[in-house]
Each structure stands twice: as structure tokens, then as C-alpha cells.
Amino acid sequence: MAARREITKKYAREYGKADRKTKSVMLDELAEIPDQARNDVSDTN
16 A cells, blocks of 8 residues: 555656646556556546
8 A cells, every 4th residue: 555655646746747648648557556446546636
């Protein structure tokens, strides 16, 4: 769980600066992590 948190924290910093196309690619990459759905990854609530 801690490793996944580190990965998502890293992506969160980059995601804020990225353009729309890059954000889509990043979400796809994060969704490849086991137990992560793309919808869960992109949820900002």
C-alpha cells in the first residue's frame, strides 16, 4: 500500500502540470497498477 501511495504522489505532482493528452496517458499508466481502476485513479474527491 505504501508503494502505491508513493507512486500516486509522484504522478499527482506531474499531473497538475501536464496537458490533457499527457494526463490521459498518465491515468492509463496508473490504471495498470493492480487493484486500480482508471475511474478510481482519476477521482479527485
